[in-house]
Amino acid sequence: xxxxxxxxxxxxxxxxxxxxxxxxxxxxxxxxxxxxxxxxxxxxxxxxxxxxxxxxxxxxxxxxxxxxxxxxxxxxxxxxxxxxxxxxxxxxxxxxxxxxxxxxxxxxxxxxxxxxxxxxxxxxxxxxxxxxxxxxxxxxxxxxxxxxxxxxxxxxxxxxxxxxxxxxxxxxxxxxxxxxxxxxxxxxxxxxxxxxxxxxxxxxxxxxxxxxxxxxxxxxxxxxxxxxxxxxxxxxxxxxxxxxxxxxxxxxxxxxxxxxxxxxxxxxxxxxxxxxxxxxxxxxxxxxxxxxxxxxxxxxxxxxxxxxxxxxxxxxxxxxxxxxxxxxxxxxxxxxxxxxxxxxxxxxxxxxxxxxxxxxxxxxxxxxxxxxxxxxxxxxxxxxxxxxxxxxxxxxxxxxxxxxxxxxxxxxxxxxxxxxxxxxxxxxxxxxxxxxxxxxxxxxxxxxxxxxxxxxxxxxxxxxxxxxxxxxxxxxxxxxxxxxxxxxxxxxxxxxxxxxxxxxxxxxxxxxxxxxxxxxxxxxxxxxxxxxxxxxxxxxxxxxxxxxxxxxxxxxxxxxxxxxxxxx
Numbered sequence: 001x002x003x004x005x006x007x008x009x010x011x012x013x014x015x016x017x018x019x020x021x022x023x024x025x026x027x028x029x030x031x032x033x034x035x036x037x038x039x040x041x042x043x044x045x046x047x048x049x050x051x052x053x054x055x056x057x058x059x060x061x062x063x064x065x066x067x068x069x070x071x072x073x074x075x076x077x078x079x080x081x082x083x084x085x086x087x088x089x090x091x092x093x094x095x096x097x098x099x100x101x102x103x104x105x106x107x108x109x110x111x112x113x114x115x116x117x118x119x120x121x122x123x124x125x126x127x128x129x130x131x132x133x134x135x136x137x138x139x140x141x142x143x144x145x146x147x148x149x150x151x152x153x154x155x156x157x158x159x160x161x162x163x164x165x166x167x168x169x170x171x172x173x174x175x176x177x178x179x180x181x182x183x184x185x186x187x188x189x190x191x192x193x194x195x196x197x198x199x200x201x202x203x204x205x206x207x208x209x210x211x212x213x214x215x216x217x218x219x220x221x222x223x224x225x226x227x228x229x230x231x232x233x234x235x236x237x238x239x240x241x242x243x244x245x246x247x248x249x250x251x252x253x254x255x256x257x258x259x260x261x262x263x264x265x266x267x268x269x270x271x272x273x274x275x276x277x278x279x280x281x282x283x284x285x286x287x288x289x290x291x292x293x294x295x296x297x298x299x300x301x302x303x304x305x306x307x308x309x310x311x312x313x314x315x316x317x318x319x320x321x322x323x324x325x326x327x328x329x330x331x332x333x334x335x336x337x338x339x340x341x342x343x344x345x346x347x348x349x350x351x352x353x354x355x356x357x358x359x360x361x362x363x364x365x366x367x368x369x370x371x372x373x374x375x376x377x378x379x380x381x382x383x384x385x386x387x388x389x390x391x392x393x394x395x396x397x398x399x400x401x402x403x404x405x406x407x408x409x410x411x412x413x414x415x416x417x418x419x420x421x422x423x424x425x426x427x428x429x430x431x432x433x434x435x436x437x438x439x440x441x442x443x444x445x446x447x448x449x450x451x452x453x454x455x456x457x458x459x460x461x462x463x464x465x466x467x468x469x470x471x472x473x474x475x476x477x478x479x480x481x482x483x484x485x486x487x488x489x490x491x492x493x494x495x496x497x498x499x500x501x502x503x504x505x506x507x508x509x510x511x512x513x514x515x516x517x518x519x520x521x522x523x524x525x526x527x528x529x530x531x532x533x534x535x536x537x538x539x540x541x542x543x544x545x546x547x548x549x550x551x552x553x554x555x556x557x558x559x560x561x562x563x564x565x566x567x568x
Contacts, residue, residue: 114561161187
């Protein structure tokens with residue numbers, strides 16, 4: 001009901017996630033700070049498949065074209081999730097879970113368009129293959145207009161992309177089930193100064209699950225992911241990932257729920273050198289082996305719970321990484337929960353950290369990767385409280401204090417000069433903040449959702465560092481963010497949704513603060529048919545959300561579009 005058309009936009013609904021659009025296809029998305037268009041401290045999963053790129057430990061959001069009608073929920077783990085998910089689950093984890101094909105029977109067709117959102121839509125059909133096997137197939141398409149320059153001129157960065165896929169769920173026996181799913185996409189993104197960027201790729205995932213009545217279970221998952229991105233005269237990469245994961249959950253007595261697992265990931269990256277970007281080496285194979293164990297202990301049944309665990313990972317770049325976590329939750333009654341956690345997480349080196357060279361027009365490198373780049377480290381302390389003071393009101397407060405070490409720095413090879421530089425680990429720092437959210441059902445036909453977050457950080461270079469930037473390139477984050485959403489279900493099938501949001505200024509490079517409003521009016525004239533009119537960014541003609549204050553900084557424009565959804 002928010003009216004969003006992409007997964008990246010949907011994450012604006014989560015108060016702990018900072019979302020900023022930098023251009024027609026590029027987003028800066030993170031949680032708890034260090035936001036960049038190549039943000040590298042947030043792990044994102046779709047149905048258990050990691051969608052981060054080992055190129056820079058971030059996400060290419062333009063190719064995450066999940067059909068939103070099939071999304072069941074978006075789980076956000078605030079803070080480190082490395083004990084279960086491993087390296088790069090540093091500041092948080094986003095887990096997008098789509099519905100089982102068992103419950104997406106029948107069909108859905110959606111079509112929309114208007115200002116900025118030229119044309120978007122999708123279609124999905126679900127059915128049965130025998131008595132115990134279900135399927136769905138889908139296709140989506142997006143044709144989005146370019147953003148604007150500060151003078152209102154077209155930024156020439158439109159996005160056109162289509163995706164198709166399938167999912168099959170079935171029962172092999174009373175205890176065993178399986179899932180098989182896959183996606184494929186192809187798209188073109190406009191560029192103001194060069195030939196269009198071409199995007200294509202796909203993935204295939206299989207999962208077998210065995211469950212027992214005592215809470216024990218086994219799960220084996222394997223997936224393959226292929227991606228190709230071609231930015232003419234700048235960058236081209238073919239990437240393949242093969243991932244194998246096994247988990248075993250077992251109840252030990254009445255108080256312990258033990259989970260352990262093993263995993264292995266193989267990554268093949270084939271990059272093409274260009275006049276300005278060189279990779280040393282061009283092609284690279286990487287392997288990562290992992291094991292984890294976690295015990296969920298009921299110290300006092302249904303009242304006091306202790307969760308302890310650790311993840312062990314072995315990488316070719318940094319060797320053994322240990323990522324433990326301790327979490328305790330006290331629930332004195334059904335309305336209150338107080339919890340705290342201490343965790344360690346790491347971000348392992350990427351090809352950008354180790355292999356990248358930027359070259360000037362004369363062929364001289366001026367930015368060097370570092371083959372000896374080490375893992376960035378985090379020690380996180382968290383405390384939170386959740387209370388339901390009334391049946392219609394839920395309040396949630398989370399606070400955190402993060403200590404970082406070995407953060408990426410840009411060391412000048414000639415002291416006092418900006419270039420050439422070499423990437424290193426001579427930056428450390430602290431970050432702290434709080435996140436408050438409230439859900440209130442004012443009436444059966446009126447719901448309110450409010451959220452506020454406050455964030456600050458302090459970064460310091462090592463005494464022997466020659467970094468001339470002071471750590472500024474490692475993130476640009478607002479101190480304050482606020483959102484308020486109101487949803488009405490009115491007579492005669494009328495729906496109204498209003499969404500107010502405020503984002504404080506970004507300090508360096510400076511982006512002004514902004515307040516915006518989205519509005520959706522919907523009508524359900526008959527069961528299965530939904531008509532919507534959506535206005536986005538209604539307070540301003542256009543506003544910037546990320547990037548340096550130059551005449552070519554791209555700005556998000558006001559838009560108005562309609563959408564028709566038909567279910568059968």
